[in-house]
Amino acid sequence: MDGKIAVIGVGTTGSMILWRSSLRSGGVVGFDSLHPASDNTAVGGDSRMFRMAYKEGSQYSGLLEDSERLWNELGAASGVRILDQTGGALTIAADNGDYARSLRDSAADAGAHFEIVPPDELRRRFPQHQLLPGDVGLFDPRGGFLRTESAVLNAIEQAESNGAVVHKTRGIDSIVPGDGGVEIRSGDESWTFERVVISAGAWSRDLLPSRYAEHVKPGRILLTWFPARKPADFQNSQFPAFMRDSGDVHMWGAPTLDGHTVKLGGIRRPDEIVDLESMNRELTTAEFDASHTAVEQLLPGLVPTAIRAKAYPDLYTRDAQPLIGWLPDLPGVYVTTGFSGKGFKMAVGVGEAVAQDLFGEKQSANVDFARPGRFFDGSPLDNSWGRLIPASPVPAGG
Ligand SMILES: Cc1cc2nc3c(=O)[nH]c(=O)nc-3n(C[C@H](O)[C@H](O)[C@H](O)COP(=O)(O)OP(=O)(O)OC[C@H]3O[C@@H](n4cnc5c(N)ncnc54)[C@H](O)[C@@H]3O)c2cc1C
Numbered sequence: 001m002d003g004k005i006a007v008i009g010v011g012t013t014g015s016m017i018l019w020r021s022s023l024r025s026g027g028v029v030g031f032d033s034l035h036p037a038s039d040n041t042a043v044g045g046d047s048r049m050f051r052m053a054y055k056e057g058s059q060y061s062g063l064l065e066d067s068e069r070l071w072n073e074l075g076a077a078s079g080v081r082i083l084d085q086t087g088g089a090l091t092i093a094a095d096n097g098d099y100a101r102s103l104r105d106s107a108a109d110a111g112a113h114f115e116i117v118p119p120d121e122l123r124r125r126f127p128q129h130q131l132l133p134g135d136v137g138l139f140d141p142r143g144g145f146l147r148t149e150s151a152v153l154n155a156i157e158q159a160e161s162n163g164a165v166v167h168k169t170r171g172i173d174s175i176v177p178g179d180g181g182v183e184i185r186s187g188d189e190s191w192t193f194e195r196v197v198i199s200a201g202a203w204s205r206d207l208l209p210s211r212y213a214e215h216v217k218p219g220r221i222l223l224t225w226f227p228a229r230k231p232a233d234f235q236n237s238q239f240p241a242f243m244r245d246s247g248d249v250h251m252w253g254a255p256t257l258d259g260h261t262v263k264l265g266g267i268r269r270p271d272e273i274v275d276l277e278s279m280n281r282e283l284t285t286a287e288f289d290a291s292h293t294a295v296e297q298l299l300p301g302l303v304p305t306a307i308r309a310k311a312y313p314d315l316y317t318r319d320a321q322p323l324i325g326w327l328p329d330l331p332g333v334y335v336t337t338g339f340s341g342k343g344f345k346m347a348v349g350v351g352e353a354v355a356q357d358l359f360g361e362k363q364s365a366n367v368d369f370a371r372p373g374r375f376f377d378g379s380p381l382d383n384s385w386g387r388l389i390p391a392s393p394v395p396a397g398g
Contacts (some may be wrong), residue, residue: 001182002192002193003191003193004027004195004196005193005195005196006030006031006191006195006196007020007029007031007199008031008034008184008196008197008199008207009031009033009200009201010030010031010036011032011036011037011041011043011152011199011201012041012148012151012152012173012339013336013337013339013343013350013351014200015036015152015156015159016070016348016350017197017350017351017354018020018156018159018164019074019155019158019351020351020354021164021358021359022158022163022164023355024359025354026163028162028192029166029167029193030156030165031170032167032168032169033169033170033171033172033203034170035276036168037148037149037153039310040281041311041312042201042312042313042339043148043149044310045223046149046257047147047241047254047256047263048145048148048345049089049143050067050083050143050144050146050241050245050279051064051108051201052065052068053089053110053114053140053142054107054345055102055381056102058109059366060346061112062349062365062366063349063350063365064346066257066349066365067097067348067350068142070351071146071348074154076201077158078150078152078158079224080147080154081147082146082150082178082237083144084146084147084152086144086236086239087144087236087237087238087239088141088143088144088240090137090139090143091103091137091139091242091243091245092135092136092242092245092246092273093135093136093138093244093246094134094135094245095134095277097246097247098269099245100136100245101331104138107138112142113142114138114139115139115141116136116137117138118136119131119135119137121137122135122136122137126240128239129242129244129298130297132246132249134246135246141327144240145236145241145255146344147257148344151347154289154359155348160203166337170186171186172185172186172200173186173187175198175333177330177331177333181193182195189258195333195358196332197333197334198333198334198336198337200337202273203218204315204335204337204338205218205309207331208335212299212375212378216323216337217273217315217388217390218257218315218316219282219313219388220270220279220313221311221314222266222270222310222311222312223264223310224306225261225263225264225306225308226262226264226302226304226307227260227261227302227303228256228262229301229303230301231256231259231260233301234256239262240254241253243253244298250267250269250297251264251265251294251298252264253265261308264291264300267290268287269389270314270387270389271389272316272388273313273391279308279311282309283306283311287308287309291309292306311369314340315338315339315384316388317335318383319374319381319382320340320384320385320386320387321369322337322338322339322340322343323335323336323337323338324367325370325371325373326373328373334354334357334358335372336354340378342380349365353365375376
């Protein structure tokens with residue numbers, strides 16, 4: 001036996017599983033095919049939005065409560081403000097639209113407090129945003145944003161100081177459960193562990209049993225950075241991390257972190273990636289044009305030309321809910337993936353819930369809604385794929 005727990009993929013979720021497991025036991029080992037926090041993974045792009053009032057459903061509230069506490073614990077231990085709640089988080093959405101309705105319903109179910117900001121007050125408090133007719137604001141005072149690379153690298157440092165080991169640039173090719181533990185292989189090397197966790201993000205599909213393949217797809221998400229005309233107006237104290245959804249308009253963004261540009265995303269829906277190795281990391285002309293037009297329309301304080309842009313991968317599931325739990329098909333193997341474009345905010349809560357399960361403790365947050373077996377036990381699935389645009393069918397040959 002080479003150790004107790006192997007974590008395959010030390011990215012957003014894997015680094016948190018490593019940290020939380022290392023507090024409970026020795027023999028915790030991580031493997032990553034890249035250098036952790038690589039800009040080619042879902043960690044890249046500086047920041048992610050954090051919200052407690054969350055439209056995607058009250059089932060996330062336990063994970064979010066744990067996450068808020070643990071992000072702040074990681075920040076205190078590492079001396080870096082990983083979760084920044086200075087400015088809160090703002091949603092601007094059509095008052096009578098589905099988005100605002102779902103957010104209100106799910107926040108009410110979860111008991112999450114938020115403030116409704118009428119249009120006049122919205123214009124006064126957040127003049128950076130150009131409103132559309134019918135827009136209303138929903139302000140989440142416990143929201144904010146996360147510094148992604150710092151989060152992952154500090155969780156790894158905490159884990160290493162507890163005795164965990166991380167093998168960098170060691171991609172795992174296969175997982176073979178057996179009587180004496182679970183064997184994992186990378187090229188001609190192999191190791192055996194009591195338990196193995198798959199947390200390889202968009203790449204997890206290659207390690208999952210084949211019957212899961214039709215229920216997960218990698219998706220390509222775009223980020224763009226625009227120069228602020230007056231950077232002081234876009235600091236976190238005045239310009240909260242935000243989400244906008246009014247009719248066809250969709251956009252999210254974060255306050256300036258470099259004191260000069262503002263990061264935006266969500267303007268184009270994510271599209272399916274057919275081949276992760278050859279995924280287009282650049283934006284197409286049409287993608288740039290759509291982003292520039294949206295900025296002109298909604299954020300006049302930004303120069304409507306993106307000066308930095310990149311596409312990032314995440315794994316989507318059929319019902320846009322993650323996969324968290326033991327894989328009935330592979331004894332001793334646990335999976336945590338498929339966060340469908342929304343996993344960063346809850347990653348450290350997931351890390352804690354997974355560590356509790358791995359060590360036989362009662363889970364503090366309920367993750368039953370994410371059990372991998374749901375695809376096969378007749379549970380109703382919403383088939384939304386998290387708004388992922390399916391890849392066009394490959395044209396017939398000839
Ligand atoms: C552009 C963008 C914006 C987003 N915005 C938000 C947001 O505002 N708020 C929010 O909460 N969420 C957001 N998300 C979603 C969130 O970032 C992801 O759901 C989350 O980061 C996924 O984490 P992960 O651990 O599954 O994957 P990753 O963080 O990508 O980690 C996977 C790791 O596995 C490694 N790996 C891959 N294959 C192997 C292998 N065979 N062997 C070993 N290692 C391997 C990779 O190198 C990587 O380090 C966004 C996602 C993207 C891409």
